[in-house]
Amino acid sequence: MEDSRLSIIKVPQRLRAINRAFTLIRLIPMLALLYYRVSSLIFSHKSISVFPWILISISELIVGFLWLLDQSFAWQPISRAVFPENISKELPPIDVYICTADPEKEPVLNVMNTVVSSMSLDYPPEKLNVYLSDDAGSPITLCAIKAAALFAKSWIPFCRKHKLMTCSPELYFDILKTDQPKQGNEFLVEEKEIKEKYNVLKEQVENAGRNKTPPTKDRPSHIEIIHDDYEMNVRSDDLTNMPRLVYVAREKRHDEPHHYKAGALNTLLRVSGVMSNSPYILVLDCDMYCNDPSSARQAMCFHLDTMITKSLAFVQFPQRFYKLSKNDIYDSQLRTVFKRLWQGMDGIQGPVLSGTGFYLKRRALYGGLTQEKGWKSTYLYPPRPAFLGCPPTNMNDALVQGMKWMSELFRMSISKFSPFTYGLTSRMPILQSMCYGYFMLSPLYCIPMSLSAMVPQLCLLSGTTVYPKVSDPWFIWFVIYFTGGICHHLFDVFNTGESFNVWWNEMRMWWIKCVTCNIFGCLDAIMNIIGIKKRELKLTNKAVDKDELEKYKKGNFELQGGKIFLVPLVILVLLNIVSFIGGIVRVVTQGSFDEMFGQVFLSFFISILNYPIIKEMVTRKKNATA
Numbered sequence: 001m002e003d004s005r006l007s008i009i010k011v012p013q014r015l016r017a018i019n020r021a022f023t024l025i026r027l028i029p030m031l032a033l034l035y036y037r038v039s040s041l042i043f044s045h046k047s048i049s050v051f052p053w054i055l056i057s058i059s060e061l062i063v064g065f066l067w068l069l070d071q072s073f074a075w076q077p078i079s080r081a082v083f084p085e086n087i088s089k090e091l092p093p094i095d096v097y098i099c100t101a102d103p104e105k106e107p108v109l110n111v112m113n114t115v116v117s118s119m120s121l122d123y124p125p126e127k128l129n130v131y132l133s134d135d136a137g138s139p140i141t142l143c144a145i146k147a148a149a150l151f152a153k154s155w156i157p158f159c160r161k162h163k164l165m166t167c168s169p170e171l172y173f174d175i176l177k178t179d180q181p182k183q184g185n186e187f188l189v190e191e192k193e194i195k196e197k198y199n200v201l202k203e204q205v206e207n208a209g210r211n212k213t214p215p216t217k218d219r220p221s222h223i224e225i226i227h228d229d230y231e232m233n234v235r236s237d238d239l240t241n242m243p244r245l246v247y248v249a250r251e252k253r254h255d256e257p258h259h260y261k262a263g264a265l266n267t268l269l270r271v272s273g274v275m276s277n278s279p280y281i282l283v284l285d286c287d288m289y290c291n292d293p294s295s296a297r298q299a300m301c302f303h304l305d306t307m308i309t310k311s312l313a314f315v316q317f318p319q320r321f322y323k324l325s326k327n328d329i330y331d332s333q334l335r336t337v338f339k340r341l342w343q344g345m346d347g348i349q350g351p352v353l354s355g356t357g358f359y360l361k362r363r364a365l366y367g368g369l370t371q372e373k374g375w376k377s378t379y380l381y382p383p384r385p386a387f388l389g390c391p392p393t394n395m396n397d398a399l400v401q402g403m404k405w406m407s408e409l410f411r412m413s414i415s416k417f418s419p420f421t422y423g424l425t426s427r428m429p430i431l432q433s434m435c436y437g438y439f440m441l442s443p444l445y446c447i448p449m450s451l452s453a454m455v456p457q458l459c460l461l462s463g464t465t466v467y468p469k470v471s472d473p474w475f476i477w478f479v480i481y482f483t484g485g486i487c488h489h490l491f492d493v494f495n496t497g498e499s500f501n502v503w504w505n506e507m508r509m510w511w512i513k514c515v516t517c518n519i520f521g522c523l524d525a526i527m528n529i530i531g532i533k534k535r536e537l538k539l540t541n542k543a544v545d546k547d548e549l550e551k552y553k554k555g556n557f558e559l560q561g562g563k564i565f566l567v568p569l570v571i572l573v574l575l576n577i578v579s580f581i582g583g584i585v586r587v588v589t590q591g592s593f594d595e596m597f598g599q600v601f602l603s604f605f606i607s608i609l610n611y612p613i614i615k616e617m618v619t620r621k622k623n624a625t626a
């Protein structure tokens with residue numbers, strides 16, 4: 001019985017117990033601190049400066065509230081494993097959707113790698129249909145997809161014959177050379193041949209790219225079947241049959257909203273509805289190479305399981321990245337999201353749809369995919385990444401992306417889908433509402449993080465205290481609260497098999513995002529809402545600059561191109577250095593260690609956390625003056 005299961009759930013009991021203990025350990029000091037803040041303000045015998053005190057109290061209140069919501073993710077984390085070899089039912093057809101929007105920012109060769117790798121999925125080819133939506137309607141992409149289809153005719157049999165795992169040619173030849181599973185003369189000869197064919201494809205794509213035509217704002221739709229074995233009646237054998245490949249550029253009119261990716265997906269739904277109408281859909285961004293041909297079968301371990309399929313809307317895979325530097329300074333692996341938040345949500349009702357890398361049941365879309373209709377989701381974090389994307393390699397790209405999210409989340413938090421209206425009226429279970437609430441309100445972290453990097457420091461410079469003295473009995477609560485948080489994070493990082501360095505990088509990047517992306521995201525949303533600024537979704541840049549990549553690999557930040565975006569970061573970092581130095585001088589000359597310790601420590605902490613940023617600023621300054 002046990003071995004015929006398609007999937008299992010792992011409930012990490014120890015982790016759950018430790019998480020809950022940490023929640024308790026921090027809840028008590030948090031309440032104590034809030035009491036201390038309010039009571040000092042009301043009954044204070046001490047001379048406190050009211051204004052900074054209130055600002056700090058507000059910060060701590062917001063942090064406390066968001067922290068409370070955040071505990072919902074740590075309450076019931078689970079993980080899953082699947083056994084595709086146990087599938088005995090007939091596999092259902094799948095439509096693959098790939099969206100691209102701009103041949104400049106999204107290199108066409110990479111898009112073709114996504115296309116080719118998805119065509120190479122280990123799935124019956126007559127049950128796989130790949131649709132590429134080209135929102136630029138670019139002749140370059142159309143030309144490239146034809147060349148890619150030709151290349152796939154050799155590539156797919158090569159992958160199938162040798163059972164290759166890495167089915168994106170770019171990854172296969174360029175990055176994962178070490179991944180080559182086969183040896184032997186025959187294989188090496190074939191590999192050489194296929195490499196030459198890939199070089200031809202590269203050349204063809206490059207040539208197509210040379211003849212740049214500016215995108216037209218108005219155009220009719222263009223739908224073209226690029227390859228269809230069954231229509232062409234070229235029934236050959238199991239090794240050479242290919243999935244159907246379709247190119248779709250939807251109609252666009254400059255005065256009509258096109259709804260970005262959502263609009264593109266809607267078009268694909270309608271087009272594929274007529275052509276193949278498969279019951280399952282795999283949604284991919286143009287930079288998400290399929291990296292494990294078995295991902296479709298893995299997803300089917302849930303969709304074909306009679307115990308869960310009825311209410312299962314989609315199976316979400318995490319977004320993982322190639323070319324990640326060992327020292328992941330931009331925290332691109334998003335460990336917290338994919339190993340903590342998503343697994344936490346999976347234990348409650350399943351993760352939210354994260355835009356790419358999921359196998360969706362078409363039927364779940366009829367009448368709207370909402371939780372009230374009882375739809376659920378599952379999450380799979382397999383050992384081998386199912387899909388691989390391209391990480392940002394400079395601060396600007398890491399920012400732009402974060403800001404987009406923050407802006408949209410903030411808009412949502414004050415829309416009719418806000419956790420306060422939607423969560424309460426839809427009678428969502430409490431833990432679930434907390435999860436959604438956390439996502440939507442997390443942009444607000446910008447307030448406490450900026451205030452706590454500014455107010456105590458300015459007060460330190462002017463000699464005002466905002467924390468209790470070290471000798472004050474209340475001080476210990478601050479210590480427990482602060483170190484409790486640090487320890488919980490550290491435990492979580494170690495528990496997911498990561499190092500001390502990851503913990504430090506995550507903390508820095510989280511802080512940086514709070515004082516940049518979150519601030520600008522909130523401002524952007526507010527300006528949209530009051531109508532000063534038009535809402536625009538900026539595409540993330542996927543073209544990697546060679547020098548930038550080098551710098552990234554060495555673990556150095558690239559601040560160029562950030563402009564206004566980095567202003568708050570630079571100001572806050574400088575302020576903390578100045579106030580740390582000023583604070584030390586004051587403590588030494590006035591002997592005020594007891595009352596000033598908290599503030600000196602905070603300035604010190606923020607300064608050392610941002611050491612790589614300081615280093616980069618100094619290097620840039622030097623280079624500029626040299």
Ligand SMILES: O=c1ccn([C@@H]2O[C@H](COP(=O)(O)OP(=O)(O)O[C@H]3O[C@H](CO)[C@@H](O)[C@H](O)[C@H]3O)[C@@H](O)[C@H]2O)c(=O)[nH]1
Pocket residue numbers: 099100101102106133135259260261264284285286287319354355356401404405538539540541
């Ligand atoms: O008008 C548009 C704009 C974008 N896209 C495509 O949408 C995808 C995602 O855009 P990208 O700029 O790469 O956004 P990211 O910040 O990387 O996107 C993350 O966040 C988005 C939600 O904000 C999700 O939809 C994405 O799947 C997720 O990867 C890409 O394939 C684009 O080509 C279109 O098809 N049409």
Ligand SMILES: [Mn+2]
Pocket residue numbers: 285287389540
């Ligand atoms: Mn992307």
